[in-house]
Amino acid sequence: xxxxxxxxxxxxxxxxxxxxxxxxxxxxxxxxxxxxxxxxxxxxxxxxxxxxxxxxxxxxxxxxxxxxxxxxxxxxxxxxxxxxxxxxxxxxxxxxxxxxxxxxxxxxxxxxxxxxxxxxxxxxxxxxxxxxxxxxxxxxxxxxxxxxxxxxxxxxxxxxxxxxxxxxxxxxxxxxxxxxxxxxxxxxxxxxxxxxxxxxxxxxxxxxxxxxxxxxxxxxxxxxxxxxxxxxxxxxxxxxxxxxxxxxxxxxxxxxxxxxxxxxxxxxxxxxxxxxxxxxxxxxxxxxxxxxxxxxxxxxxxxxxxxxxxxxxxxxxxxxxxxxxxxxxxxxxxxxxxxxxxxxxxxxxxxxxxxxxxxxxxxxxxxxxxxxxxxxxxxxxxxxxxxxxxxxxxxxxxxxxxxxxxxxxxxxxxxxxxxxxxxxxxxxxxxxxxxxxxxxxxxx
Ligand SMILES: Cc1cc2nc3c(=O)[nH]c(=O)nc-3n(C[C@H](O)[C@H](O)[C@H](O)COP(=O)(O)O)c2cc1C
Ligand SMILES: [Fe+2]
Ligand SMILES: [Fe+2]
Numbered sequence: 049x050x051x052x053x054x055x056x057x058x059x060x061x062x063x064x065x066x067x068x069x070x071x072x073x074x075x076x077x078x079x080x081x082x083x084x085x086x087x088x089x090x091x092x093x094x095x096x097x098x099x100x101x102x103x104x105x106x107x108x109x110x111x112x113x114x115x116x117x118x119x120x121x122x123x124x125x126x127x128x129x130x131x132x133x134x135x136x137x138x139x140x141x142x143x144x145x146x147x148x149x150x151x152x153x154x155x156x157x158x159x160x161x162x163x164x165x166x167x168x169x170x171x172x173x174x175x176x177x178x179x180x181x182x183x184x185x186x187x188x189x190x191x192x193x194x195x196x197x198x199x200x201x202x203x204x205x206x207x208x209x210x211x212x213x214x215x216x217x218x219x220x221x222x223x224x225x226x227x228x229x230x231x232x233x234x235x236x237x238x239x240x241x242x243x244x245x246x247x248x249x250x251x252x253x254x255x256x257x258x259x260x261x262x263x264x265x266x267x268x269x270x271x272x273x274x275x276x277x278x279x280x281x282x283x284x285x286x287x288x289x290x291x292x293x294x295x296x297x298x299x300x301x302x303x304x305x306x307x308x309x310x311x312x313x314x315x316x317x318x319x320x321x322x323x324x325x326x327x328x329x330x331x332x333x334x335x336x337x338x339x340x341x342x343x344x345x346x347x348x349x350x351x352x353x354x355x356x357x358x359x360x361x362x363x364x365x366x367x368x369x370x371x372x373x374x375x376x377x378x379x380x381x382x383x384x385x386x387x388x389x390x391x392x393x394x395x396x397x398x399x400x401x402x403x404x405x406x407x408x409x410x411x412x413x414x415x416x417x418x419x420x421x422x423x424x425x426x427x428x429x430x431x432x433x434x435x436x437x438x439x440x441x442x443x444x445x446x447x448x449x450x451x452x453x454x455x456x457x458x459x460x461x462x463x464x465x466x467x468x469x470x471x472x473x474x475x476x477x478x479x480x481x482x483x484x485x486x487x488x489x490x491x492x
Contacts, residue, residue: 055272084274085275087211101134121147124150189201195213210271223341244275245346247348300352307391315337361383
């Protein structure tokens with residue numbers, strides 16, 4: 049049975065929802081599923097934009113054939129070769145021997161590596177090239193490392209649709225609702241979107257920034273990503289989130305406390321700190337057991353909050369392994385610009401605090417560690433109460449300072465962006481127009 053949505057004139061969503069896969073990329077839990085979006089343009093020529101994961105290929109083919117009716121599939125345009133989208137290319141090409149594949153050189157290399165027979169039916173494009181399908185003309189922007197090196201995005205200059213590949217995607221199934229204005233994104237989707245972005249493309253912030261800068265030059269009306277809702281209403285909200293995530297700027301001034309505890313003593317220290325912070329007026333606090341929470345959730349929270357407090361037992365003269373694994377995730381995903389606090393515990397040779405500090409110093413960029421460590425010898429005692437108060441006070445002070453720094457930093461970034469945009473606008477003007485503008489500014 050077909051399951052399609054009209055996106056805009058001539059354009060149809062022919063993707064599929066996946067409720068069955070437990071782990072995306074066989075690592076990240078997706079209890080709310082994920083969608084693989086594919087889009088079909090019915091112009092003088094027919095064009096399919098990307099495919100889907102093998103697991104939902106049957107639904108996708110039904111959708112494709114339903115919208116195509118008896119028309120040939122003239123083009124298959126591939127923006128991204130990761131198998132969650134590209135696995136079903138071979139099946140589409142087998143069923144449609146008439147189809148020409150449009151993609152870039154690196155993507156064609158990957159197609160050969162994955163064993164897809166595209167010889168004799170390739171149309172290789174570069175950044176800035178255009179292709180016309182009738183009413184619709186598209187152009188291509190390379191999106192290197194968002195999320196693989198061959199990734200590109202395609203902009204339809206006729207209707208302002210950006211086929212954004214993995215950019216602006218999200219975990220979560222669509223369940224019929226396709227557009228950002230059909231869901232309450234900030235309530236129901238943002239956590240999935242953050243967890244998707246930070247874990248999948250978090251490492252490549254500078255590349256995302258490059259793509260955002262390129263996207264600014266195009267009059268985009270709609271994002272059609274390969275996962276999650278299509279954006280046609282509140283694009284600025286989502287661009288702002290991606291801008292922050294990809295610059296590693298926290299979304300919120302708040303405190304994430306992550307603890308590693310076997311018998312509960314370090315856990316009670318983490319809870320004690322959380323209640324002290326709330327008593328002192330910092331209520332934007334979240335507490336997580338590192339052993340119970342999948343690292344992908346912890347990573348997303350680490351990208352969200354400005355302060356991260358690590359509380360860990362010593363385990364065989366090391367950091368508790370699950371805590372070390374969490375830190376490893378932060379390192380490989382490039383998390384930076386955070387303030388850390390440390391609580392350590394041990395019964396005979398307490399090492400975890402020093403080791404966690406060393407890990408942060410050596411692996412996480414532009415991070416600061418609050419100089420009030422709490423050291424617990426098996427279970428919290430009276431002197432720990434004093435240390436804990438000192439740590440809480442230091443966090444409160446730091447949260448206030450970071451709020452001011454963040455505000456000043458964001459203001460500076462906005463001013464620099466405005467200046468750059470003004471400079472670019474001036475460059476486009478004629479000498480006469482520039483002169484008139486200067487006169488007007490002087491008069492003011
Ligand atoms: C397998 C294992 C290895 C441990 N290794 C160390 C260690 O190297 N140094 C140390 O001081 N304590 C070590 N401990 C002791 C715990 O760190 C200590 O008892 C701690 O207080 C437990 O805190 P919890 O109640 O939060 O689990 C180890 C405990 C276990 C079970
Ligand atoms: Fe991908
Ligand atoms: Fe993807």
